[in-house]
Amino acid sequence: MEEYLGISSDKLLTAGAETVYMVCISLFIGSLIAFPLAILLYLTRKNGMYQNRILNGILNVIINVIRSTPFIIMLVCVMPLTKVLVGTRIGTKAALVPLTIYIAPYLARLMEGALLETKEGIIEAAESMGATPLQIVWHFILPESLGSLILTITTGTIGLIGATAMAGYIGGGGIGNIALTYGYQQFNNRLMFFTVLILIIVVQLIQNLGTWASAKIKRTR
Amino acid sequence: MxxxxxxxxxxxxxxxxxxxxxxxxxxxxxxxxxxxxxxxxxxxxxxxxxxxxxxxxxxxxxxxxxxxxxxxxxxxxxxxxxxxxxxxxxxxxxxxxxxxxxxxxxxxxxxxxxxxxxxxxxxxxxxxxxxxxxxxxxxxxxxxxxxxxxxxxxxxxxxxxxxxxxxxxxxxxxxxxxxxxxxxxxxxxxxxxxxxxxxxxxxxxxxxxxxxxxxxxxxxxxxxxxxxxxxxxxxxxxxxxxxxxINDSVPASLFDSIRADERNGELLRLKFLDGSNTDSVLAQVNKRFDVETNILFANISQLENKVLGIIIIHMTGEAEEIKKAKQYLNESGVSYIPYEIPEAS
CATH class of the missing domain: 3.40.50.300 (P-loop containing nucleotide triphosphate hydrolases)
Known part of the structure; x- marks a missing residue:
């Protein structure tokens, strides 16, 4: 294996662990930020339960600005903030900050879309039962959009895996970094294709898992 | 309320x-x-x-x-x-x-x-x-x-x-x-x-x-x-x-035969509600007066707990007899309105 790929399997495993670490932590924190944001977007939108044009407008601008910044630029831009939050500008831990900032608004936007899928009639039925706005979100909108929310997390995870490849730029490590530095830059095509193949398989598995879980929850056959 | x-x-x-x-x-x-x-x-x-x-x-x-x-x-x-x-x-x-x-x-x-x-x-x-x-x-x-x-x-x-x-x-x-x-x-x-x-x-x-x-x-x-x-x-x-x-429209072909009928006659839309006995009233009309009644349409339906009957008849006979028959209908608690023959198409 080592001879074939020209790299120690230890290095490969470490890189795999780094990718998993970066994806999981930033996905977790990113979702924690994105979810309330999505609900806020949903509630304050035009004709929403707590329509608020100013708040909705501000949130939209922030999300759009972050989403339109290329990730490689953001990696560098947020360095001062990274230093404050995790104490260093480089390394796997340091990559968590830009990754989270990158994924949170992306997820928020996707989640907002999932919440909007809830049929008008369901909300009308909830109102006719005398549900409070919070109850409408908790008892009606969330269960109805849970399947779609899982799909958004799936999409977010896959997006993050792609972004972690660039985290190598600030020493974040990870599988993508192996492909770039040991594969591409050292003309080790075999290693490059191997790592890309691994990424393809992982992405496939995650997508299938997400699609399966979503269908299971949606219960629409 | x-x-x-x-x-x-x-x-x-x-x-x-x-x-x-x-x-x-x-x-x-x-x-x-x-x-x-x-x-x-x-x-x-x-x-x-x-x-x-x-x-x-x-x-x-x-x-x-x-x-x-x-x-x-x-x-x-x-x-x-x-x-x-x-x-x-x-x-x-x-x-x-x-x-x-x-x-x-x-x-x-x-x-x-x-x-x-x-x-x-x-x-x-x-x-x-x-x-x-x-x-x-x-x-x-x-x-x-x-x-x-x-x-x-x-x-x-x-x-x-x-x-x-x-x-x-x-x-x-x-x-x-x-x-x-x-x-x-x-x-x-x-x-x-x-x-x-x-x-x-x-x-x-x-x-x-x-x-x-x-x-x-x-x-x-x-x-x-x-x-x-x-x-x-x-x-x-x-x-x-x-x-x-209650589709009380009468087929056009029936109107043709009514138009062809040269005897004096009138079309009436009768309404029976509950108590009034449809059959006997019409039978009595035929028996007591010198008129002929021809049923063009009849429908009985249940509404709430009442029975509503709609009958459209063509009554023929002398004008005087028809008038008497209509009077009898009124007395028997059957209300009626004239039913118009549409123009021949």
């Missing part, structure tokens, strides 16, 4: 154009009524029924539910009142992600009932709507009729005193419609719940309601007891609706 709508108007703006969904509508609904509101789509009936639980608010007018002005209630009070008004929908509006049991349990969960209480009530409701075996099924695996039964059970979960039905049977086939109507009747009779039904199908009104309002272009064009409206519809739209279930 359980529900009073006083001079309700509501205008929507759509593509910069004003649409008068409701203009100056007034209705009074008594406790225990099954009140039907019929109209074609776009007549404003959906907006009207939503006034009753304040899902829609009027631009003008007052909505009183059990004496309270529903649009002046503070929000918590409004939510409390809404729990007393169940609602079912054409598209059922069930949560696809929850089982039948959980769907019915939702209104009670909103009221923070204990799970033991919820279980007892849901079982009771499942029994009432005859859906016990579907307790753990998901809506996607139910037929339309079964979904509506779940909707009804859910609407009854908070023991409301009013039930609003928004085209509740319009997505169902005739046989299923029939069974849902029977269930609604049972709810009215056994639980004493006042029911308001929105529909575009006159047979629903005929079968269920004791009161009816006919709507067109945001206005109520005719309202009254179902017997009165069916036996004597005045507005053209009402007549259309009544004709959709």
């Amino acid at each position: 359980v529900i009073e709508l006083k001079d309700i108007s509501r205008t929507f703006e759509q593509n910069k154009k004003e649409i008068h969904a409701l203009s100056h509508v007034s209705l009074n609904i008594e406790k225990g009524d099954i009140y039907g509101i019929i109209g074609f789509s776009g007549a404003g009936k959906s907006t009207l029924v939503r006034m009753i639980n304040a899902l829609e608010k009027p631009d003008e007018g007052i909505v009183l539910v059990e004496g309270k002005n529903i649009n002046e209630l503070p929000k918590p009070e409004l939510r409390k009142l809404r729990k007393n008004i169940g609602m079912i929908f054409q598209q059922f509006n069930l949560l696809e992600s929850k089982t039948v049991y959980d769907n019915i349990a939702i209104p009670m969960k909103l009221n923070h009932k204990s799970s033991a209480e919820i279980e007892k009530k849901v079982e009771e409701l499942l029994d009432f709507v005859e859906l016990k075996e579907k307790k753990d099924a998901y809506p996607a695996n139910l037929s339309g009729g079964q979904k509506q039964r779940v909707g009804i059970a859910r609407a009854l979960a908070t023991d409301p005193s009013i039930l609003l039905c928004d085209e509740a049977t319009s997505a169902l086939d005739p046989k299923t419609t029939e069974s849902i109507l029977q269930l609604l009747k049972k709810i009215n009779q056994e639980l004493g719940i006042t029911i308001v039904i929105i529909t575009h199908e006159m047979n629903v009104i005929q079968e269920m309601c004791n009161q009816v309002a006919v709507m067109e272009f945001g206005k109520v064009v005719e309202q009254g007891s179902v017997v009165d409206i069916f036996s004597n519809p005045k507005h053209p739209t009402t007549r259309n609706f009544v004709q959709s279930v």
